[in-house]
Amino acid sequence: MASDHPALVEFRHVTKRYRDAGSAAGDEFAALDDVTLSIQTGEIFGVIGESGAGKSTLLELINGLTAPTEGEVIVGGADVAELDRAGLRALRRDIGVVFQGVHLLSNNTVRDNVRLPLRLARREGTAPQTRRQQREAIDEILAFVGLSHRADHFPSQLSGGERQRVGLARALVSRPPLLLCDEPTSSLDATTTGEVLRVLSDAREKLGTTVVVITHDLDVVKAICDRAALFEKGRLREVIPISSTGPRSLPSYYDQVKRELM
Amino acid sequence: MSWLTDLLAQYGDDFAKAMAETGYMMLVSLLSAALIGLPVGMIVFLTERGGIAENRVVNLIANLYINVVRSFPFLLLVVFLIPFTRFVMGTSFGTQAATLPLCFVAVAIYARLTEQILREIPPGISKVARASGATVPQAVFLMFLPEARSGLVYALTSAAISLLSYSTVLGVVGGGGIGDFAMRYGYQVYNDNLMYLTIVIIIVCVLAIQAIGHRTSVRLDHR
Numbered sequence: 001m002a003s004d005h006p007a008l009v010e011f012r013h014v015t016k017r018y019r020d021a022g023s024a025a026g027d028e029f030a031a032l033d034d035v036t037l038s039i040q041t042g043e044i045f046g047v048i049g050e051s052g053a054g055k056s057t058l059l060e061l062i063n064g065l066t067a068p069t070e071g072e073v074i075v076g077g078a079d080v081a082e083l084d085r086a087g088l089r090a091l092r093r094d095i096g097v098v099f100q101g102v103h104l105l106s107n108n109t110v111r112d113n114v115r116l117p118l119r120l121a122r123r124e125g126t127a128p129q130t131r132r133q134q135r136e137a138i139d140e141i142l143a144f145v146g147l148s149h150r151a152d153h154f155p156s157q158l159s160g161g162e163r164q165r166v167g168l169a170r171a172l173v174s175r176p177p178l179l180l181c182d183e184p185t186s187s188l189d190a191t192t193t194g195e196v197l198r199v200l201s202d203a204r205e206k207l208g209t210t211v212v213v214i215t216h217d218l219d220v221v222k223a224i225c226d227r228a229a230l231f232e233k234g235r236l237r238e239v240i241p242i243s244s245t246g247p248r249s250l251p252s253y254y255d256q257v258k259r260e261l262m
Numbered sequence: 263m264s265w266l267t268d269l270l271a272q273y274g275d276d277f278a279k280a281m282a283e284t285g286y287m288m289l290v291s292l293l294s295a296a297l298i299g300l301p302v303g304m305i306v307f308l309t310e311r312g313g314i315a316e317n318r319v320v321n322l323i324a325n326l327y328i329n330v331v332r333s334f335p336f337l338l339l340v341v342f343l344i345p346f347t348r349f350v351m352g353t354s355f356g357t358q359a360a361t362l363p364l365c366f367v368a369v370a371i372y373a374r375l376t377e378q379i380l381r382e383i384p385p386g387i388s389k390v391a392r393a394s395g396a397t398v399p400q401a402v403f404l405m406f407l408p409e410a411r412s413g414l415v416y417a418l419t420s421a422a423i424s425l426l427s428y429s430t431v432l433g434v435v436g437g438g439g440i441g442d443f444a445m446r447y448g449y450q451v452y453n454d455n456l457m458y459l460t461i462v463i464i465i466v467c468v469l470a471i472q473a474i475g476h477r478t479s480v481r482l483d484h485r
Contacts, residue, residue, distance in 0.1 A: 089397065097390075103387055154484040
């Protein structure tokens with residue numbers, strides 16, 4: 001990744017300790033230990049490592065869901081720890097998040113699920129959109145993820161891959177500069193993973209979104225990431241530059257079977 | 263069927279009055295369940311440890327109210343509240359006065375049911391609320407209530423049936439109503455047919471409430 005791009009997210013000697021619930025009082029363990037890294041505007045940044053390596057903590061530090069024990073997290077030039085509640089809410093509305101489980105509202109249609117961030121933004125006047133503008137934004141982003149024909153369906157009527165793409169549309173509808181994805185493909189098969197990765201890659205190309213993607217699937221990293229940070233027990237082991245091969249290069253399920261079993 | 267027309271001719275007016283009294287008690291207590299009980303239950307859910315508006319003191323107070331009211335055997339609550347009822351309503355006797363203790367119970371029952379239903383919302387929804395920068399009112403009105411609406415309707419049905427049953431006790435403070443009718447015009451004067459008939463009518467009412475609640479709840483549910 002070209003280094004002339006400014007850093008969108010910076011970790012400076014960040015440590016996050018949690019009290020260890022399982023052991024004697026006062027014992028703590030470090031979910032993240034002295035992590036320093038920066039994520040450039042416009043890159044797709046992978047975060048890899050085994051369970052318990054601190055990947056999810058890293059993500060929660062970026063949108064201020066948890067505060068660092070030591071060090072600083074700088075997002076868009078602002079120290080997340082310095083923000084007041086309104087500031088934190090504003091920051092979170094500028095960061096799209098996609099979870100592994102997607103968590104769509106089951107009694108809302110696809111369209112209304114995608115509308116949610118726009119309705120949240122209206123309150124503090126950050127995006128005073130008319131209904132018509134909202135509708136256009138929703139139609140546009142649904143077309144972007146290839147789900148225009150599903151707009152009036154309910155989540156229970158969708159497949160897993162479709163639900164994940166609705167989650168992406170919801171995260172992207174307000175055009176946030178930064179998108180965080182926590183294991184976006186781990187419950188999907190090879191074909192649907194490909195669809196999700198295409199959306200992530202397009203989000204960077206066409207919407208200019210910076211993407212941070214947590215995953216344990218190395219094929220995902222290889223397909224779309226520019227760099228990947230390898231974590232091991234809370235420590236940043238290495239940041240690896242990747243020459244990504246594109247979402248289309250993702251091995252098919254048959255390829256995977258051939259590679260792993262035959 | 264002549265016994266039926268005889269009964270109607272003799273007791274029709276008193277029966278209609280009893281039904282109206284029950285209707286009044288049910289309406290007022292269900293309104294307080296929906297307008298006060300639901301918010302109280304929502305507050306318990308939101309202020310719980312790990313909730314999006316965690317607050318131990320508020321959580322403790324709301325829970326204490328629910329638990330204390332629910333601990334009372336209903337008849338004792340009615341008697342216990344007599345001085346309070348007199349203070350608030352000016353009298354402790356009659357249908358309106360009797361409705362007050364019923365409202366206390368309605369709020370407590372429905373608050374607890376509301377909390378239970380909200381707990382069944384997948385925790386991921388709270389995660390989304392937090393991560394997307396929703397304020398607490400936004401999370402309540404745009405996410406939690408729409409997600410829980412079908413369960414909330416079904417729980418209101420269940421509360422209504424409990425309240426119908428509670429309301430029959432209110433004869434002791436002159437609350438009247440259909441249960442009191444069955445006791446005084448049926449049981450106490452050995453008019454068993456009238457008592458049985460009234461019980462059948464109560465059963466029909468319960469079936470109707472249940473059917474309406476079930477259908478509405480199913481229609482609201484897209485899960």
